[in-house]
Amino acid sequence: MRIDLNADLGEGFGPWTMGEDQALMQVVSSANVACGFHAGDPLIMDATVRQAKAAAIDLGAHVGYPDLQGFGRRAMNIELRELATYVVYQLGALAGMAAVAGHPMTHMSFHGALGNRVAADAQMAEVLVRAVAQFDPRLIISSSSSQAIEAAAGKHGLRVATTFLADRAYDEHCLLVPRGIPGAVIKDPxxxxxxxxxxxxxxxxTTLDGKRVKVDACSILLHGDTPGAVTLARDLRQFIEGQGAVITPISQLLRS
Structure with missing residues (x-):
């Protein structure tokens, strides 16, 4: 069995840091880099891209709502056409850094409140996934389980790498439980x-209410902004490899 380990990285801003990116890059096989809307800035993006290249791991754009103060975890009422331009803007920002560093983007993912909304809203998924396809049809969408995203990606010829969030609770539809609900974030290693x-x-x-649901995942997300993230990531990688799985970047799992 081959499986990807990915992490959300580059989520600091100016002098403020978030997570231990360099340590996590020695554990994961794919990086999702904040593009300046929910976190990140040009200097951090450039440094993170170059670190990903040095670690020989896949590089993806992690796009979110324009919500630095709320870390992209607050729902925002933005017209879909405008929101599509925000997605393209963020993809373009990271693609520019990637081109200069000589480490092309392989995938993208939706962050936080935007990701939760796209996963559950077929109309939003159609508009935003189409924007991704128009930007670069070679990009893989890394997403939690979502029929809406999968349907839109199939329509527009994009590949989807379903990722499992081991530290987040799921509902009976295999969607992530909102963070505000007790038990939504799992902190026990x-x-x-x-x-x-x-x-x-x-x-x-197993869902929050105790049901077992199918998850057809080829990737596991490790959050880097939680206490003890690096230790947990190392332990999980060792455990996964002990189960006979081979850690493999997203782009090698879903070759076009």
Whole structure:
């Protein structure tokens, strides 16, 4: 079995840092880099791209709402056409940094509140996924389980790498439970490890209300902004490899 490990990186701003990016890059196989809207800035983006190149891991754009103060985790009422331009703007920003560094983008993902909304809203998914396809049809969309995104990607000829969020609770539709609900964020490392084991063994996740649902994932997301993230990431990689899985970047799992 081959599986990708990805992490959201480059999420500082100016002198403020978030997570331990360099340490995580020694563990993961793909990086999702903030593009300046929910976090990140040109200097951080440039440095993160170059670090990803040095670590020989895949590079993706992590696009979100224009919400630096709320870290992109607050829902925003933005007209879809305008929101599509925000997506293209962020993709273009990271693509520019990637071109200068000589480390092309392989994928993109939607961050936070935007990601949750796109995953559940077929109309929004259609508009934003079409924007991604028009920007670069070779990009892979890295996403949590979402029929809306998968349908839009299929229509517009994009590949989807479904990623499993081991530290987030799921509902019966295999969508992420909003962070404001008790139990939505799983902080116990033993429980996170058990959820990864369940995914590897039978391809399922137990929902917040105790049901088992199928998750057809080829990637696992490791959040870098939680306490002890690097230690947990190292432990999970060791555990996953101990189960016989080979850690493989997204682009090698979904070759066009």
């Amino acid at each position: 033993a429980q996170v490890r058990q959820r990864v084991a369940q995914l590897l063994q039978d391809g399922t996740v």
